[in-house]
Amino acid sequence: DTAVSQTPKYLVTQMGNDKSIKCEQNLGHDTMYWYKQDSKKFLKIMFSYNNKELIINETVPNRFSPKSPDKAHLNLHINSLELGDSAVYFCASSQDLGVGAQYFGPGTRLLVL
């Protein structure tokens, strides 16, 4: 069974569109994350979220918003997509916020044209 899964795997869209990426984990973890990996492979935290708090990296534009219907799911909504949003987006989860190992999903490759 896949521990952390994401859909879609690839996403190609036009500038200005709104899109969502879904993430699910079956590890029973309480905390989920979104990371952005740019073309230079640099991994940067965007959000950390559990049922108690949302921590937002201050550099993330407010066009990006996480939405969690339950603790096993954390979706990423992106409004008004820009060329610079093109990247690989990874979801991850851990037992709790600031606790232990994080396990990553397979990534969503977003290309904005």
Place this chain on the structure above:
Amino acid sequence: GENVEQHPSTLSVQEGDSAVIKCTYSDSASNYFPWYKQELGKRPQLIIDIRSNVGEKKDQRIAVTLNKTAKHFSLHITETQPEDSAVYFCAALGEGSARQLTFGSGTQLTVLP
């Protein structure tokens, strides 16, 4: 916030030789230091981690050392094999409101047969 620097950015070794990757961190309150391996087109995968109350940890051909005073930690891979070729990331977990992983910029390791 936390700042993690990683060196070298690229490293080539002959099969069977050892490889060492070094990282420094800025926040003395950081207490958890994982290492991730990312193969081309794949997700980052945790290979080893160390907590601040431990100086060294080994797992078969992989070891990590931590020097809290100097605020640096290193990954050591012995008897390298071609399948060790990948990008390796170090990371540090901050304390308090910054309980997020900050990643180094990555090291592309190439093991030459």
